[in-house]
Amino acid sequence: MSDVHALSGAYVLDALTDIERAAFKRHLASCATCAIEVAELRETAARLADGAWSVPPPALRDKVFAEVSRTRQDAPVAAKPIRPQRNRRLFTVAAAVVLAAAAATGTFAVQERRLDDQRTVAQAEAARVTAVLSAPDAALRSATSASGVRLTVVTSQSRNEAVLTMSADRPAGADRTYQLWMLDGSTAVNAGVLPVGTTSATRLLSGAAAADAFAVTIEPPSGSATPTLPTVGEVSVA
Structure with missing residues (x-):
């Protein structure tokens, strides 16, 4: 999902996958801009549908019944008796359908529980981010490097946490x-390896009270145990 903000239209049109829809619903809880856009799109879609229906004219019912009375109906066909073997076959098919439906229901329930768990974790992390940003001792620092990398960090000594945006x-x-x-000092602690191709990220970091700077380096896809110098972005909080 390259840009979650661009999914508003597809969300309103119900054109997202289950995973995308769940992720976008979590995003809506913390993004007022997207919430407003979704509300406006839904209102627009409702207005577009205003002229798509009309009440049928009163004479239509009479015309339909007149056509029915003039149309020759086929004679009913006697139903053939179902052989016992056919009954057993139908029972087997029905049982298979019931089992498949039960399995699908179970799978859906597991997926729903996982989404609920992910939603709970996301809400808890969002609450922690808000707590850092609103802490009485919150301090903001930012810096942009010649490489075009911008780091912004909000630190809270009392919470021993930081919110880092790159x-x-x-x-x-x-x-x-x-x-x-x-x-x-000379100690570097891994604060997160970004997926390949990612150009922006926000991380909630614990144990940040002792940090005197935050930095970003370019590493292999799996990351490195120590920074590969030189750094391509750095912001000091000392």
Whole structure:
């Protein structure tokens, strides 16, 4: 999903997959812009449907029954008795259908539970992000490098957490990706490896009180244990 903000129209038209729909519904809970856009699109769609129906004229019913009375009806065909073997076959097919439906229902229930669990985790993390941003001691720092990478971080010493946002002008390169770091002197702590091709991300980081800087490097797709220098973006919070 390259840009979740671009899914508003498809969401209103019910043109998303189950996973995309669940992800976009979670996104709507925290994005007022998309929520407004979805409401406006739904109102527009409802208005477009206003002229698509009309009440049938009173004479239509009489015309239909007149045509029915003039139309010759086929004689009913006597039903053939069903052989016992056919009955057994129908029973087998019906049983298979019931079992398949039960299996599908079970699978759907498992998927729903997983989505509920993911939704709960996302809501809990969103609450933590809000707590950091609204903390009395929240401090914001940002910096843009010559490489076109911008880092913005909000730290809270009292919560020992930080919210780090990165945006880049372009992907890291072929078979390369961006990796985020918390720096404490000469010690670098992995703060997240981004998927290949990603140019923006937001991370909630714990244990950030001791960090004196945050940085981003270009690494292999699986990330690295230590930063590959030089960094392509860095912001100091000391």
